Amino acid sequence: MSSREQRGGPYHERTTSQLVSGALAGDEGSWSEIVHRHTALVMSRVRQFRLTPQQAEDVAQTVWLNLLEHLADLREPEALPGWIATATRHECIRVTQQARRSVPVDPATGRLDAPDHADLDAELLRAERHAALRAALAELPDHQRELLLLLSTDPAPSYQEVSALLGIPIGSIGPTRQRGLARLRRTAAIRTYLAAPTGTTTREGGHDALALG
DSSP: OOGGGSTTSOGGGSOHHHHHHHHHTTOHHHHHHHHHHHHHHHHHHHTTSOOOHHHHHHHHHHHHHHHHHHGGGOSOGGGHHHHHHHHHHHHHHHHHHHHHHSOOBOTTTOSBOOOOHHHHHHHHHHHHHHHHHHHHHHTSOHHHHHHHHHHTSSSOOOHHHHHHHHTOOHHHHHHHHHHHHHHHHHSHHHHHHHHSTTOOOBOGGGOBTTOOO
16 A cells, blocks of 8 residues: 555545644655645745745755644644745845845956856756656556656657566556546646746747657
8 A cells, every 4th residue: 555545545635634633643645745736836936036946955855844833833734835935035035135135256257157048947947847747746546656757758669668577558558648647737736837827838840848758
């Protein structure tokens, strides 16, 4: 039995109040589900600030550490998303102000060694997509998640290899993949990511920017 199936059922079906109660009781599965469920929310707030990927990661880690420390102080568990959004914004502001006070200087030229914001934005967007995908994949049933991850490797294995590795009929691989992708796009993590102000839903040719394979 997986950790998501322990303690009375899949964690993704539990309410926020149930997850908070479980996390306070020491249930690691409940805490993991809280993080998975709200990762996209954190990243949607982070992308509103000009942070480097390292700064974005530091902000996220600080938010989760602060939440873990103050979870017992949360009077209304259903207010958790608002708490996380506000905490993320405050931490982003703190990191931004700190960065402005310590602008690096190139020792060879004496000029400000400012980062290339275009490159940083591109890296941050990639990091956000990966975070959203990881959170979304965690919402899928095990068999769909395993299949999508296997087919996303480079080079992708043949259907014969997939059938042998996962123990499923070759004829069911294609339909299972399509159902998995459709369910992936409906997950809370992906819907939150795509609903963010600067989120990108499609690329050239109309392909979903978050599609696997």
